[in-house]
Amino acid sequence: MAEFTLRSYQEEVVERALKRENIIIWLPTGGGKTRAAVYVAKKHLETTANAKVMVLVNKVHLVDQHYNKEFNPHLGDSYKLANVSGESEEKDFFGKVVKDKDVIICTAQILYNALFNEEETKHVELSDITLLIIDECHHTNKESAYNKLMRCYVEKKLKGERPLPQILGLTASPGTGGARILENAVKHVLQICANLDSAIVSTKNYVPELKEKVPKPVKTFDIVEKRQADPFGDHLKWMMQLIHDFMNLPPDVKLRECGTQEYEADVVILEHRGVKENNRLLAQCALHLREYNDALLINDTLRMMDAYHSLEEYYNMKLTTAFDGTDFFLLGLFQENQVELRKLATNTLFENPKMGKLESTLLRQFSPSVQSRGILFCKTRKSTHCLNDWVLKNSALKSAGIQAAILTGAGNGMTYMTQNEQADTIRNFRNGTLNLLISTSVAEEGLDIPECNLVVRYGLLTNEIAQQQASGRARASNSQYSVVAQAGGREVRREKMNEYLEELTGQAIAEVQKMNQREFQRKITELQTEAIITSKALENRNTEKRSHYTASNIQLLCRSCFKSVASGSDIKLLDNTHFVNINPEFKKHYKVGGQLTLEKNFEDWEPGCTISCSNGQCNKKWGFQVKYKKVVVLPNMAIKNFALQVTPGERMIVKKWKDVPFTVEDFSFEEYCQEYLGDFLD
Numbered sequence: 001m002a003e004f005t006l007r008s009y010q011e012e013v014v015e016r017a018l019k020r021e022n023i024i025i026w027l028p029t030g031g032g033k034t035r036a037a038v039y040v041a042k043k044h045l046e047t048t049a050n051a052k053v054m055v056l057v058n059k060v061h062l063v064d065q066h067y068n069k070e071f072n073p074h075l076g077d078s079y080k081l082a083n084v085s086g087e088s089e090e091k092d093f094f095g096k097v098v099k100d101k102d103v104i105i106c107t108a109q110i111l112y113n114a115l116f117n118e119e120e121t122k123h124v125e126l127s128d129i130t131l132l133i134i135d136e137c138h139h140t141n142k143e144s145a146y147n148k149l150m151r152c153y154v155e156k157k158l159k160g161e162r163p164l165p166q167i168l169g170l171t172a173s174p175g176t177g178g179a180r181i182l183e184n185a186v187k188h189v190l191q192i193c194a195n196l197d198s199a200i201v202s203t204k205n206y207v208p209e210l211k212e213k214v215p216k217p218v219k220t221f222d223i224v225e226k227r228q229a230d231p232f233g234d235h236l237k238w239m240m241q242l243i244h245d246f247m248n249l250p251p252d253v254k255l256r257e258c259g260t261q262e263y264e265a266d267v268v269i270l271e272h273r274g275v276k277e278n279n280r281l282l283a284q285c286a287l288h289l290r291e292y293n294d295a296l297l298i299n300d301t302l303r304m305m306d307a308y309h310s311l312e313e314y315y316n317m318k319l320t321t322a323f324d325g326t327d328f329f330l331l332g333l334f335q336e337n338q339v340e341l342r343k344l345a346t347n348t349l350f351e352n353p354k355m356g357k358l359e360s361t362l363l364r365q366f367s368p369s370v371q372s373r374g375i376l377f378c379k380t381r382k383s384t385h386c387l388n389d390w391v392l393k394n395s396a397l398k399s400a401g402i403q404a405a406i407l408t409g410a411g412n413g414m415t416y417m418t419q420n421e422q423a424d425t426i427r428n429f430r431n432g433t434l435n436l437l438i439s440t441s442v443a444e445e446g447l448d449i450p451e452c453n454l455v456v457r458y459g460l461l462t463n464e465i466a467q468q469q470a471s472g473r474a475r476a477s478n479s480q481y482s483v484v485a486q487a488g489g490r491e492v493r494r495e496k497m498n499e500y501l502e503e504l505t506g507q508a509i510a511e512v513q514k515m516n517q518r519e520f521q522r523k524i525t526e527l528q529t530e531a532i533i534t535s536k537a538l539e540n541r542n543t544e545k546r547s548h549y550t551a552s553n554i555q556l557l558c559r560s561c562f563k564s565v566a567s568g569s570d571i572k573l574l575d576n577t578h579f580v581n582i583n584p585e586f587k588k589h590y591k592v593g594g595q596l597t598l599e600k601n602f603e604d605w606e607p608g609c610t611i612s613c614s615n616g617q618c619n620k621k622w623g624f625q626v627k628y629k630k631v632v633v634l635p636n637m638a639i640k641n642f643a644l645q646v647t648p649g650e651r652m653i654v655k656k657w658k659d660v661p662f663t664v665e666d667f668s669f670e671e672y673c674q675e676y677l678g679d680f681l682d
Contacts, residue, residue, distance in 0.1 A: 004074055007213065009206035010036045017168050018043055022198040024137060024169035026509060029472025030214045030451065033170040034070050037133050040168055041071070044131045045079055045102060052098065054165070055105040055133040058146065060085045061419055062135065062446050067105050069448055079103055084110060087419070092603050093121040098128055108134075108145035113576075115152060126153055129165040136445055137169030138465065140195045141177075150195050151535055154528045157197060169196045172445070172472060175465040176501050176508065185508035193512065194527035199520065200509055217455065217474035217481035221495070224357040225487050232304045232344040233259065233296055239337055240292050246329060247285040259296030261461075267293065275643045276651045280562060281326045288330045298386070301378075301459035303352060304345035306386040311341070321619045323561055354484060358458060359396060361482050365454040366400040366435070373429070374454035375437045377444070377470050381408045381416070383459065384438045391436070405429070407439040422447075444469035451475045456482045461494050464501035542658075551662040555645040556637075558613045559653075560620035564645065565589040565613070568660070571637070572667035575604060578626055579657050579664060580634040582672055590614050590635065596624045604629055611635050629669065 006014065010032055013025045017040045027033045037055070045051045055071065057063055067083035075081060079102040084090040086107065090097045094114045098104055114124035126132075132153075140146040157164060177188030193200055203210050237258050244255070253270065256262040267286045274283025291314045299307035315334045322328050344350075358376075366372050378384060384406045391397050391404040405425050408417050417425070422442075428434045430450050443449055444466055455474040457467070474481045485491035512520070554568030570583040593610035608625030612618075623638045639657045646652055646661060654660055 004035070004039070006036060006039055007032065007206075007209060009203035009210045009213075010039070012203050012206055013201050014040050016199070016201060017166075020166050022167040022196070024171060024174075024193065024196055024198045024200040026171055026174065026200055026202040027210070028214045029172045029445070029469060030475045031172070031210060032213075033172070034066065034135070037135075037168060037170055038070050038074050041103065041131060041133065042075060044166070045075070048130050051102065051130050052128055052165075053103045053131045053133065054098075054111065054129045055103070055135065056108045056111060056146070056149075057105070057135045057446070058108060058139050058144070059446055060087060060107060061422060063088075063105050063107060065446075065448050066135070071103060071105060075103055081105070086110065089603075095119075095123045096121045098124050108149055112145050112149045112152075115149070126156065126165060127163050130163075131168065132165040133168045133170070134196065135170050137196055138171045138174045138192060140169070140192060147195055150197070151532065154195075154197060155532055158525075158528060158532065167196055167198050169198055173465040173468040173502075174200070174505060174509065175463060176504050178463075179508075180501070180504070182504060182507055182511070185504045186511045189505075189508045189512050190523055191527055193520075194524045194531065197524070197528070200512060202509065202513075214472070214475055215477060215479070217471060217479040219471075219481045220483070221492060222357050222361045222482050222484045223487045223492070224353045224484070227350060227353050229350055230299070231347070231350055232307070232341065233299050235337070235341060235344055236292055236296055236299070236307075239333060240289055242333060243285050243289055243292075243330070247281055250282075258293060259300060260293075261297075263293050264290060264297075272653050275559065275562070275653055278562060278651070280324070284326045284330065284560075298382070299352070301352070301354065302383060302386045303355060303390060304347075304350070308341055308345040310382065312338070321560075321617050323615075323617050327617075354459075354486065355390065358456070358484050359394065361456055361484055362397060362402065362436070362454075363400055365480055366397070366402050368399070368401045371432075371435075372453045373432075373435050373450065373476070374452050374456065375439055375443055375449070375470075375473050376404075376456045376458060377439055377441070377460060378458050379440070379460055381440060384408055384440060387438045387458075391438070402436050403434050404436040404438055405434045407437045407443050409440060409442045441466060443473065449473060452479060454480045454482070456484060457491075457495075458484050459491065461490060462498075464498040464505065467495065467498040468502055545659075545661055546663050548661040549646055551664070553646075554660075554662050557643040557645055557651070558615065558618060558620050558622075559641050559643055561613060561615045561618040562643070563589075563613070563615045563618075565642075566637075568644075568662045568664075571664050573657075573664050574626070574628065574634070574636075574667040576666075578605070578634075578636045579639065580626065580636050580667060582634060582667070582676070584676060586635060588614075590622060592625070608633055632669070632672065 013027065014036050016023050025033050025036055041053045044053060055066060057066060063083050063085040067081065072081055081103045082090060082097050082101040084094060084097060084104060084106040091110055094110060111124060114122055117123050134140065134146060140150055153164060174189055174192050176185040179185040179188050189200065240258055255266045267289045271283050271286035274280065274286055291311060295307040295311045298310055315331065318331060322331055365374060376387065378387060388404055388406050391402060407425050426447065426449060429437055437443060452473050453476045455470055457470060471481050483491065483495050551568035555564045556566040557564050566581055566586055570581045570586060571579050572582050574580045590611040591614040593612060595609050596607040598607050605626045605628045608627050610624045611622050613620040613622060620641060622641045623636045625633050626636045627633050639660065640655050644652045
């Protein structure tokens, strides 16, 4: 077993955990929180009869990372470890894994599911665990898996049920929860403590050592003046005005300024209104306006051609979906202006000055003679691809030796990375094959990314937690942290506000730490009791909401053409994951597209082809087929692609199936086979 010791500040923050107290360790990114947790786990295993340590993470890739980098190297020789995620087979007999192993590293959702699974090989009790380590524990709020899990813990604690595991939370940034005054920030920190049933600890005696280990980067605001003229953006706004005139906006609708997040929020509401009022003209125009607004936002941050390509890509997909006069107008408008838009987008006289400032910021740090490593943070996956393309085509950046790659969240679809692609990118960044990551927020926390000389935040409006996490990546000596933004813009104001909120977080934690034990426990118990009561009330309200309508009385309408295509009673919940339509008649309403491929393998099902509306030229995407137990092919429906007709005069839209106002029954394979596959089975 690899021996290891802790730094003095780490020894200080684990002191109470070694006395079996529930604590949250608050240390900055790079301060060695995980190493401290391994140390606590080791001592716990050595001194506790029938010890069972569980390490919870909130992202799949962190399961293997914590196992390979920290826990297995230090504990693997003496103890039995397991790493379990939604992608590993062990999840299917998780209860047995927990019984057989000493240390289990898994996602919070897997443990939460196991608490309610009645199958013996899958079931786990909280009392089976003696030490529960929660990584990035500031996410223990609202309806996160962490918080739902800890509510089970707190409920047992308040009822006096024992034994319960010791809790060890890890965080670099609890944040203020949106609070801007000290009193409310203190309430937020207390709420996090209550959710985790833990006190929060930080170093008091070894601050200089911590600062030496995790130096703060030199921060610069790289400010650029607004471009003098923007004919491309002006032309987009003129086209948007034509759409406003065409759609004959209702008198009570007031849209805010084009090219802002506020305008986007307005047109989202407008599209919902169009669907609910059976006004397809309003709904479709709103969808197209959102694309134009997106192009304006891209134009403000990236190249004009990036904005143009975004629109062009959207309309290329729409060419086969002209359903009525509204579609013909919207498609025609773009086609009539396409040549002019492209011409304006290629005029270098009016290129986005932020790109030039971003170039000079990178060149300040990178050169062929200096070994640098940096992360460029931007808002969207689309932005990462555009910026990567810009870097590849930029001769000055190429001459400076910049070797860039994209890093985005793992998932399914063209714009996501696979787990393996993520791992390869980080490996190449570590060994120096790459020296610049162009990343979304995925690189802010958790991922094992080596220390950087440069962190650039570009076109971002985020909270103080994200800002602290990003800043913590720049921890090489004499590192730089740059904010590239327009003079007087919202990014600068938000960055300044976040600096204040970061200080406020520290003050709030200090206030909580000053409380005497009795007062602290009283407040924590009050908050916990209140949270359980609120949670129960919410649960009852949701149950009532789900039974508000009878499933058979609800009609599902295509979100685009408004055709009624299914009844609520046709929908069943398969494996607690897929909402499938079991009615064979549903086939006549959709057409089958290309094969969907997923990186993961699943126990009982595999993905089939995509499905879309077959009504005329609608082509609205609805979801994909799932092949279940190699026998049954069922359409898996994404509720966001449908509207619900709840009464003859009332429609509603929901983003997620959990919000539908009727009960969806579980899918029964046996009943389905008997009803629909009887002849086949005979």
